[in-house]
Amino acid sequence: MDIGTTQRPLRVLMLSWRDGDHPEAGGAEVYVERTSQLLTARGHTVTMFSAAFPGGSRRVDRGAVRIVRRGGRLTCYLRGLQFLRKVRDEVDVVVDVHNGVPFWSPLAGATPVVSLVHHVHRDQWPIIFGPVLGLLGWLIESRLAPIVYRHCQYVTVSQATRDDLVALGVDRDRIAITYSGNDVPDDLDSYADLARSDHPSLMVLGRLVPHKHFEIAIDIVADLSDRFPDLTLDVVGGGYWDDELRAHAAARGVSDRVRFHGFVDEHTKRTLLSRAWVVLMPSHKEGWGLTIVEAGLHGTPSVAFSFAGGVTESIVDDETGLLADDVTQMSTQVSDLLMDAALREKYGENARRHAKSFSWENTTLQLEAALGQAVARRRY
Template sequence: MCPASLDRLGNFVRARPAETASQLRVLYLSWRDRQHPEAGGAETFTERTAEVLTDLGHRVTVFTSRFPGARPVEDHGTVRVLRQGGRFTCYVAGLVYVARHRRDYDVIIDVQNGVPFWSPLLAGSPVVNVMHHVHRDQWSVIFGPRLARFGWFLESRVAPRVYRKCRYVTVSQASRVDLVDLGIDEDRIDVVYSGNDRPTALEDGLVGEKSPTPVLTVLGRLVPHKQVETAIDILADLLPEHPQLRLDVIGTGYWHDTLVRHATQRGVRDRVDFHGFVDDGTKHRLLARSWLMMVPSHKEGWGLTIVEAGLHETPSLAFAHAGGPTESIRHGSTGLLAHDTAEMREQVALLLRDDELRTAFGRAARTHALAFDWASSGKALELTLKSVLGLAPRPVQPVARAVRLRTIGEILADRAEQTNGAGEVEAQLVAQR
């Protein structure tokens, strides 16, 4: 350990009672919490890792925004949740809270969803910036041209300067590359992969039954950049070939009415089931019956819904340019990545027709999904926090994996070769007997 780290460790121990010296006081600053109507994967990451940190003996507080019906103070298990301010004013309220409680926390986790909380300006403790993905193109999708340019200016120019002395955490190698492109030093970026919730039924070895008729699924917030319209369009285009095809849309958001109108205009409103916000049991039941999970989002830091669906042997399709799905999906093994909507439509059509290939993808998707759990994610984040405080060495970072998008023809050719090879081996064994 370097002299500076030793000094920091000494100061940390002297400032805390001996019996709590190993306990960190952690503050999360997050735009939303898990109960917020528009909560998504970023909020799941915050809540699940916070729970693991408390299981490891740390004290964790989540500061977030209020929403209709929300309590100002609430305990989510062992995690204290404080709510102040609204959609935008929570950032000001959060900064004021940081200033008033400068000495009450050992480390601050500032979750940047486009705009961060700017906590380094007033914090009295080290700050870790958690950023799931860069929002370069999403600003123009959500806001008008002027506000989009201003938002991107804050994200790409101002924030990197304010957080120039801070450690960053992101959830995929693709997002890490995007952060480096913003000018953030690679040696200040840690990758902590998202975990995966495992329903009790899965722990008992139960996967759930697939629907006897084809069902496509989209799961997530209903906002413009998730591009659920793409899934509706693919449903409409493939309906003549698959007249029993349906689309489950799970989630809520302000874009709901626009999507309903789009489904009506495409003539498939009666084939799209808008389930809204559902409990975990219903969510997993719907994922289990699904044939394919579609993630047509323009950008994803990781793609939590992909591994959630994988637990139920449901393969996923996403766009390669979305970033994170290039890791949460093993192209040609657990699902498929597309360059554009036309290619995704072709891929969906193939997997709806080919039961054997879809089943093989689903089994591989479950194996891949089981490799991720929140306990590991929380421990990885803890190691980052301790390394920032000089209490542990810097975490070893995963090695980036090059992804080559094989065409459908190549995937089918490889599969045919494997099948023929297996057949030849079986024939030889029979001959020997």
């Protein structure tokens, strides 16, 4: 879809399981919050509905974006549909964020709906809910949702996810791609002056949840111990899988070389990215890979799996980083990068240029065009 602008200001309702303050917020929430803020800067009105969480206010204003929080992990979907029914006369278009489970907003009436899908969850369902409930969840996502949203505009963040949606029966011409942007700090150059750590170092960044497979990064540290006895791993982020990861590091005998930082501020995150030699993304499925382009801004190459979806676009294989077909190859690639400073430097410089080509301004313009198309389609 060509970047364009809508004909008039829109009243937009974002339905998202989590907002940016939620303890389990990740890259999908960054996308929703950044684009919401920029849509308001372009004259649109944006309200976000998301789940409540302990310590979070029921209503908060984030700049010009109003966030309404109701319901819990599962009940927020029903509460979101109720909220839409209540305010539908005040809304021009709904952005329904599918995080495995959608909000079923087409059932609320004639308000135009844009379905935002970062990635499909075939692999995550059984990991989180077990084989039986996992199968039910996948059937809802893969069979029922495409029927309910069959007349809706879709938006996603990578070619890979668009292909996955087409495989589920969504018409390709109804799917717009809006690559996630990147936050370029004003003081980015100051991080370029930071020296890499004086010993080989790896980093993973994200929510500590089972389907991120951070155990693989811990295994790589253990498996490469003979070759790199001073190799360390920085684990940045928080989540309910923290204790399991610490136990795994202890079981592999590398607790002293795996450093758990928890949630960190922006400066600390960027400092760690600048000092790391290589960033790993061992997740088996990602819609895009925001961590990869964040690392790229700091000249740090990344390694991810070739079957993980959007990372095949956030990483340009053998130019900005490497894509592995399995765990054994990932371990070998990491070892090769740690041994070759010149290769790391080349990938890092390419990654920096690649990362700077993505901006939230462009993402927002692309999303705005999809919103306008959805409104126009419903109007006629």
